[in-house]
Amino acid sequence: MSLAILASALLGCGNGDSMESFGGPTMGSTYSIKYVRNKGLPGPKEVQVEVEKILADVDRQMSTYRSDSDIEHFNDLPANRCQTLPAPVLELVRLGEQLSEQSEGSYDLTVEPLMNLWGFGPQGREEKVPTAQALAEVMRRVGYHHLRIDGDQLCKDAAVEVDFNSIAAGYTVDTIAAKLEAMGIHNYLAEATGELKAAGKKLDGSAWKIALEEPRDDQQVAQRIIDVDGYGVSTSGDYRNYFEQGGQRYSHTFDARTGAPITHNLASVTVIHPSTLMADGLSTLLLILGPERGWDYAEKHGIGAFFVIRADTGFVTRTNQAFERLSGGKTE
Structure with a gap:
């Protein structure tokens, strides 16, 4: 609709x-x-x-379709790194955490690797059902609990990628x-x-x-x-x-x-x-x-x-x- x-x-x-x-x-x-x-x-x-x-x-600040955006610079970081980000980006991360907790983890801003795997994301290549092994591998990089805000920085303890499209x-x-x-x-x-x-x-x-x-x-x-x-x-x-x-x-x-x-x-x-x-x-x-x-x-x-x-x-x-x-x- x-x-x-x-x-x-x-x-x-x-x-x-x-x-x-x-x-x-x-x-x-x-x-x-x-x-x-x-x-x-x-x-x-x-x-x-x-x-x-x-x-x-x-x-x-927020586009996942341009490689030079603030959030894509963060997404490119490996695990256990932090990046200073604008206040609006951190505001949306906080809201995402709230919605994730209230939905018992069903809603999550870090699903971009999943979207790519299934062929829907900006780096998606082919729309198809992935293998169980490929899905398990990607799921290690999904989860709002891997994100942490420290002052004006956003930190990650896994190689998660944030997607604000929702x-x-x-x-x-x-x-x-x-x-x-x-x-x-x-x-x-x-x-x-x-x-x-x-x-x-x-x-x-x-x-x-x-x-x-x-x-x-x-x-x-x-x-x-x-x-x-x-x-x-x-x-x-x-x-x-x-x-x-x-x-x-x-x-x-x-x-x-x-x-x-x-x-x-x-x-x-x-x-x-x-x-x-x-x-x-x-x-x-x-x-x-x-x-x-x-x-x-x-x-x-x-x-x-x-x-x-x-x-x-x-x-x-x-x-x-x-x-x-x-x-x-x-x-x-």
């Missing part, structure tokens, strides 16, 4: 207010910003400069939203690689509306439309990036405890949360845990979640009271 933005036409009002928008490439995907420009607020070119500074910082976009959206607020922009929708945050109202005074789409390749079907004001929204799904071998479907989403892709019937999870960073990480965590463990986790922690589950007849959805309360949406 993916998120689609239902925006009104970009027209001006008689009082001089206007809807502005811009976007571009980022993180191997795209970003987009829409905001209501009231009198005295900066124009889109000025705002875009500030947004793209943030995007460049995140790319330089939370970097959410962090980016929150950082952009904070910049927009600091520039006096309070009615906006900020999106990066599908993660988004909306606040305030559109130009016509109506709510920002987001369509949650059914996970299908043949057509786009809106299963749910939600109103968003002051919240981040993130969807994680296993339905686009996968391969099949021996009649078994293998997703790009991994359970770090087993070292293997998830195989349950939870197709996607959408989380709504005040923090887009948390929504991003939690949608991945719930997807890993699956339809039963994930649901119990969401209920225990009061997380607004919308589940799409594979069934013999297609897809069925399940949503909890926290999601209903936060989204203000309606079933279509």
Whole structure:
């Protein structure tokens, strides 16, 4: 399932207010910003400069697809080494540790060697089921417990590699939203690689509306439309990036405890949360845990979640009271 933005036409009002928008490439995907420009607020070119500074910082610090990023320099280090890293990188490592502990190790930021082994990562060569020996070898380099923060340094006691793909976009959206607020922009929708945050109202005074789409390749079907004001929204799904071998479907989403892709019937999870960073990480965590463990986790922690589950007849959805309360949406 993916998120689609239902925006009104970009027209001006008689009082001089206007809807502005811009976007571009980022993180191997795209970003987009829409905001209501009231009198005295900066124009889109000025705002875009500030947004793209943030995007460049995140790319330089956290990208696993460029060899000169801060995190890739750390990933290249052997065991028992430390590296000074920017505060945002350490913040994400701390969050990763928290989510790992709460999921009993299923969620883990150090799964990049596994992703490469199975063919999904930046150094992945071929999508295939690895041998038991190869998997056991790689598992020695997986585990959040191998990481330790010492002041402004990140240290490792094994040759682990950190991958922020499950939370970097959410962090980016929150950082952009904070910049927009600091520039006096309070009615906006900020999106990066599908993660988004909306606040305030559109130009016509109506709510920002987001369509949650059914996970299908043949057509786009809106299963749910939600109103968003002051919240981040993130969807994680296993339905686009996968391969099949021996009649078994293998997703790009991994359970770090087993070292293997998830195989349950939870197709996607959408989380709504005040923090887009948390929504991003939690949608991945719930997807890993699956339809039963994930649901119990969401209920225990009061997380607004919308589940799409594979069934013999297609897809069925399940949503909890926290999601209903936060989204203000309606079933279509």
